[in-house]
Amino acid sequence: MADELGHPSLEEMDLGKVLTALSDPLRRRVVxxxxxxxxDAERTCASFNLPVSKSTCxxxxxxxxxxGLVTDMDYGNRRGxxxxxxxxxxxxxxxxxxxxxxxxxxxxxx
Amino acid sequence: MADELGHPSLEEMDLGKVLTALSDPLRRRVVxxxxxxxxDAERTCASFNLPVSKSTCxxxxxxxxxxGLVTDMDYGNRRGxxxxxxxxxxxxxxxxxxxxxxxxxxxxxx
Numbered sequence: 198m199a200d201e202l203g204h205p206s207l208e209e210m211d212l213g214k215v216l217t218a219l220s221d222p223l224r225r226r227v228v229x230x231x232x233x234x235x236x237d238a239e240r241t242c243a244s245f246n247l248p249v250s251k252s253t254c255x256x257x258x259x260x261x262x263x264x265g266l267v268t269d270m271d272y273g274n275r276r277g278x279x280x281x282x283x284x285x286x287x288x289x290x291x292x293x294x295x296x297x298x299x300x301x302x303x304x305x306x307x
Numbered sequence: 308m309a310d311e312l313g314h315p316s317l318e319e320m321d322l323g324k325v326l327t328a329l330s331d332p333l334r335r336r337v338v339x340x341x342x343x344x345x346x347d348a349e350r351t352c353a354s355f356n357l358p359v360s361k362s363t364c365x366x367x368x369x370x371x372x373x374x375g376l377v378t379d380m381d382y383g384n385r386r387g388x389x390x391x392x393x394x395x396x397x398x399x400x401x402x403x404x405x406x407x408x409x410x411x412x413x414x415x416x417x
Contacts, residue, residue, distance in 0.1 A: 212335075212405075212406075212409040213330065213332055213335065216326050216329050216330040216335070217330040219326045219330075220323065220326040220327040220329075220330045222323055225322075225323065225326070289405055289409070290401075290405070290408075291400075291401035291402075291404060291405050292401075292405055294401060295322075295399055295400070295401050295402055295405070296322075298400075299322040299399070
């Protein structure tokens with residue numbers, strides 16, 4: 198069952214929600230940056246320098262959290278995210294590798 | 308370069324567009340059904356029995372075609388799609404396997 202912050206359990210992770218989360222280029226950037234972090238490093242929202250408002254950043258973090266891709270921690274004065282690496286690998290084998298191999302290949306939209 | 312029907316070349320296939328295409332449950336259903344077809348079997352739009360209008364079906368086929376996942380053939384009186392299996396495998400290794408392993412795991416949205 199999802200916890201009070203909306204983190205789904207392993208069994209609840211849904212590929213549709215995960216793909217929706219990853220279809221946004223900024224959210225994909227957060228995940229691909231977390232993939233190359235050592236271990237389960239925690240990053241703050243601000244550290245990604247997303248070109249969006251704080252509330253939009255909060256929205257993106259929520260979508261990522263509810264998909265199961267990240268753990269989202271609210272410290273009151275700042276938020277941190279951590280990739281749920283082992284769980285995502287277990288539930289969707291190959292997904293993180295696919296994302297890692299396609300970092301920066303996005304081309305400008307026609 | 309994309310052809311006149313909007314089929315991107317292998318190099319033009321963009322993970323963002325592919326993930327957007329696959330984030331829709333009906334489009335994902337089309338692709339997962341094509342995955343289990345033998346070889347490069349062609350299916351008509353009607354054969355998927357999508358619970359949508361003909362124009363919406365045409366829209367979904369266009370999104371799939373423009374992402375590079377399928378070849379879309381217009382025969383005038385009917386349309387057919389075919390999975391670009393080898394090309395998708397080459398461009399995004401593991402993606403089709405990921406989709407195949409997660410068929411039917413979608414749960415009702417809360």
